[in-house]
Amino acid sequence: MFAELITILNIVLSAGLMVLLRQLWQRQQREHQARQQMREDITRLHADLAALCKSSVGAGDHVVKLEHQVNRLLERQTQTEMRTSTERPYSAAIQLVRQGSDAGELVEKCGLTRGEADLIAMLHGVAEAS
Numbered sequence: 001m002f003a004e005l006i007t008i009l010n011i012v013l014s015a016g017l018m019v020l021l022r023q024l025w026q027r028q029q030r031e032h033q034a035r036q037q038m039r040e041d042i043t044r045l046h047a048d049l050a051a052l053c054k055s056s057v058g059a060g061d062h063v064v065k066l067e068h069q070v071n072r073l074l075e076r077q078t079q080t081e082m083r084t085s086t087e088r089p090y091s092a093a094i095q096l097v098r099q100g101s102d103a104g105e106l107v108e109k110c111g112l113t114r115g116e117a118d119l120i121a122m123l124h125g126v127a128e129a130s
Contacts, residue, residue, distance in 0.1 A: 090120065097124040 089110040096106060097120055106117035 090116075093117065093120045094124050097121050 089112060093106045093110045093112055093116075096109060101109070101121075103114065103117035103121040106112050106120060107114055110117070112120070
């Protein structure tokens with residue numbers, strides 16, 4: 001009877017040990033799968049980050065090109081405005097002289113100096129007369 005009791009106890013302990021080992025093995029499998037999933041996630045995130053870095057460099061290059069274009073356009077606009085602002089009073093003054101205005105009116109209306117007004121009146125007033 002003592003031998004039977006020891007045998008039963010061995011069977012119960014062995015069964016308990018097997019259940020415990022199976023639970024440990026399953027836990028280890030779940031942890032292994034979780035680590036594997038984390039590795040895959042990290043790899044995917046690394047690839048996404050690399051793609052973002054690459055695209056941001058491309059976007060930065062594009063922004064630099066756009067800044068250069070804007071600067072060139074601003075320069076051209078400034079030059080055009082300067083050219084237009086310097087030509088406009090003379091064009092208006094010439095038109096006024098052709099309509100019969102004198103040098104004094106050119107000074108008042110166009111903001112020219114007296115010498116400029118006299119010169120325009122002489123050049124374009126004479127051209128009308130001849």
